[in-house]
Amino acid sequence: MVDNHRTTGKQKSQSQPLFSIYVDLQNTHLTQILGSLLLELTKFEGLLIEAKVYYNSLCPDQVSAKNKLQSLGFKCIDVPCPLKNSADNQLMVHCLNDIYSHRPPDTVILVSGDGDFVNLVRNLKDRGKKVIVFAQRGNVKQKLKEIVGSDFHFLDELPSLIVAKTQQQIENVQCHLTYNEAVEYLIEAIKTALSKGKGTGLGFINNLMLQLFPKYQGVTFVSQHQGKTFSRFSELVKAAVKDGKIRLQDQQLFVIEADRLSA
Known part of the structure; x- marks a missing residue:
């Protein structure tokens, strides 16, 4: 994606x-x-x-x-x-x-x-x-x-x-993910990058998701339960930020759950 x-x-x-x-x-x-x-x-x-x-x-x-x-x-x-x-x-x-x-x-x-x-x-x-x-x-x-x-x-x-x-x-069935699946992959990729001391910019995280999750490869859109779909990675990130799943700061992605644990 x-x-x-x-x-x-x-x-x-x-x-x-x-x-x-x-x-x-x-x-x-x-x-x-x-x-x-x-x-x-x-x-x-x-x-x-x-x-x-x-x-x-x-x-x-x-x-x-x-x-x-x-x-x-x-x-x-x-x-x-x-x-x-x-x-x-x-x-x-x-x-x-x-x-x-x-x-x-x-x-x-x-x-x-x-x-x-x-x-x-x-x-x-x-x-x-x-x-x-x-x-x-x-x-x-x-x-x-x-x-x-x-x-x-x-x-x-x-x-x-x-x-x-x-x-x-x-x-056609395999070319899309559900929103929840995509967010799980997104969070796991952010955690993996942070654990290795890597940056978590959008491009890096998208590429890391491709490496970590074979099911994510070839995905053309992500479907949400309300019927909305995302065909761009940035749209998925924006929705996940809005839903409180992740945080975007200075073009870097962070996991909300990790923020709470470190607080």
Whole structure:
């Protein structure tokens, strides 16, 4: 936690981004395992409001896949029409209707590599929606991949994406300390410096805390129980002085408890 850190501890908005999933089962074989991972992925980013699967009951393989996805909570929509693109058209109609509903998604996840969805993706982006596409290897149109850009993924990448999101979540948890923890480290560092006859200036104490406490390394902000956060070491010191935990005199830090014992 260095003193020139930019503020990173601002409170997030209480409203979560909303997600909707649309699966073209005629184009992409979404297994139960991958379907479960897809649902898990949305939990890292926001709130899933709907997950729809479009299938043709005239195709036994699609019915089997649909039954497994339905057990996970997907809403399965049968389009038993032999005409080409019938399920695609139904998916597009529902997706656009959802965009104009009373609770529209902020992000649309499309599971398909069909080039018929290029215009849908373009329309969604024109309306300010984020579009993420998952497709099956060997069954994706280049135009769809190009218009989606960096938010295009293959389905077999889902496990690695989950691992990356989990690691990121762990790192985010570890990048902050509670106020009480930080004050304990601060007091211990001051005591250590004084016992060795060292000065207790802010810079020295901050560096000493980094040396003494591995958990303090990499910290970007300290959270206080009132919801306030500190992203600068000087702000932490100021709060600790105000709370009577330490004393600042001539740019040197002293422990209040030690003052009382020496009095």
